[in-house]
Amino acid sequence: MRVTAAVLETPGKPLALREVELGPPRPDEVLVRMSSVGICATDLEFATFFEAPAVLGHEGAGIVEAVGDQVSSVSPGDHVAMTFTSCGLCRPCLTGSPAYCLRFDALNFTGRRPDGSSAVSLGGTEINAHFLGQSAFADHVIAPARAVVPIGKEADLTLAGPFGCGFQTGAGGVLNVLRPSPGSSLAVFGAGAVGVASVLAAVLSGCSVIAAVDVNPERLATARSLGATHGVGGGDGTAEELRSIAPDGFDFVLDTTGRADVLRTAVEALAPLGHCGVIGVGPSPEMTFDWRSVLNGRTITGIIGGGAMPQVFMPELLALQAAGRFPVDRIVTRFPFERIGEAAEAARTGTVGKAVLTF
Ligand SMILES: [Zn+2]
Ligand SMILES: [Zn+2]
CATH class of the missing domain: 3.90.180.10 (Medium-chain alcohol dehydrogenases, catalytic domain)
Incomplete structure (x- = not known):
């Protein structure tokens, strides 16, 4: 045809x-x-x-x-x-x-x-x-x-x-892989469509601190309006700003940018025993970390497709959307x-x- x-x-x-x-x-x-x-x-x-x-x-x-x-x-x-x-x-x-x-x-x-x-x-x-x-x-x-x-x-x-793709990836990274417990803290790097889906999933999970990090102020405003408790502007002061929000480090972080420098900042923002999800794919073929920043019980997990079984997860997410919760x-x-x-x-x-x- x-x-x-x-x-x-x-x-x-x-x-x-x-x-x-x-x-x-x-x-x-x-x-x-x-x-x-x-x-x-x-x-x-x-x-x-x-x-x-x-x-x-x-x-x-x-x-x-x-x-x-x-x-x-x-x-x-x-x-x-x-x-x-x-x-x-x-x-x-x-x-x-x-x-x-x-x-x-x-x-x-x-x-x-x-x-x-x-x-x-x-x-x-x-x-x-x-x-x-x-x-x-x-x-x-x-x-x-x-x-x-x-x-x-x-x-x-x-x-x-x-x-x-995008919504399943962002939400699944949180709901299927990181699985934050209620009251925990999570920082999402990149507040595009995937990052916003992650923020909404963090809200659904009952996270008490949800920081969105992005250089674009409009994206940050959108993330704030959808449940992010903090907006962080990215750039040089990011690490200090995140430290002021979560002095002991974040329980969970999620990178949607695929930028090696951002991912390093994300891992270093973790608390001991914290868990970092890696969703973004960027131009840099390598990521590097100071060994002290990963030896502290931290976990880094690469995530494709939100770690989902799509035939199960997509209808669930669509039902949450229809109910106004996503x-x-x-x-x-x-x-x-x-x-x-x-x-x-x-x-x-x-x-x-x-x-x-x-x-
Ligand atoms: Zn895609
Ligand atoms: Zn197969």
């Missing part, structure tokens, strides 16, 4: 709306007519180097239009959100941690199905797609059934997409799909909390 996709034609250049050919779903795949797709920092990063031509996008939500013969988890007409895919067969998958699938990179980041094919063709030639299980910058998407999560007809389809809708700005260039720029510069394209 002919569909419209935002195609990365040259890395580093804006995406271009193009008519592409989308093949039918294979036995284990689902065809989804898209309602919305969020723009995540990972899309913007991959758009600078991914092998073109390619279709990116990995926070899609929509309505199932067709399913392959072997698919029993969803049916045509179901409302769904999409997330990363996984093999379902390896030890991490079988023990409930599909984000740590042994084949995660091969299945999510090669632009191809495992057999080397692609569902998307441009001018008669297959192009890279299947990005994080979906390639959702298109009005129709082919996704493996494992990447498709039924969300019920009550969920807002113009909001549900980012629950498959109000991520307050940071969402919607754009028509045709304005993807403008939306991507707004996401890149941080003028919007979370950009969502609607179809």
Whole structure:
């Protein structure tokens, strides 16, 4: 079928709306007519180097239009959100941690199905797609059934997409991995969409001190309005400011920035026995720490996808959102799909909390 996709034609250049050919779903795949797709920092990063031509996008939500013969988890007409895919067969998958699938990179980041094919063709030639299980910058998407999560007809389809990546990642890092006890202290570094989801999860957990750290004062104001007890401006005075908020150090810290210098500050802000979650992926390939700052019983845990089982966690988060207890809708700005260039720029510069394209 002919569909419209935002195609990365040259890395580093804006995406271009193009008519592409989308093949039918294979036995284990689902065809989804898209309602919305969020723009995540990972899309913007991959758009600078991914092998073109390619279709990116990995926070899609929509309505199932067709399913392959072997698919029993969803049916045509179901409302769904999409997330990363996984093999379902390896030890991490079988023990409930599909984000740590042994084949995660091969299945999510090669632009191809495992057999080397692609569902998307441009001018008669297959192009890279299947990005994080979906390639959702298109009005129709082919996704493996494992990447498709039924969300019920009550969920807002113009909001549900980012629950498959950004919101799940930020909230899951707190609720699934750090698991702060009520009354504990937590500092979140970076108050973008992921950081805000972490702040909201800290509120849900009953943390008594929730510090948001960001150089952008508007983001800090948003984090404060959503439950952060302190806003810290980042920069040189950060360590001292955090020390004045939690003199013995924080019980938990979470880095969403991926910056090596920020991560070091985050670890050094921990109390003895404190736990640091690492979510952000940045340009620096290495992180370094003074040995004294980690020898003190501290733990550093890398986190992908919020450590979640998406089929369980995404509906839970959406139910919390519907109940007003996870109000991520307050940071969402919607754009028509045709304005993807403008939306991507707004996401890149941080003028919007979370950009969502609607179809
Ligand atoms: Zn993402
Ligand atoms: Zn696996």
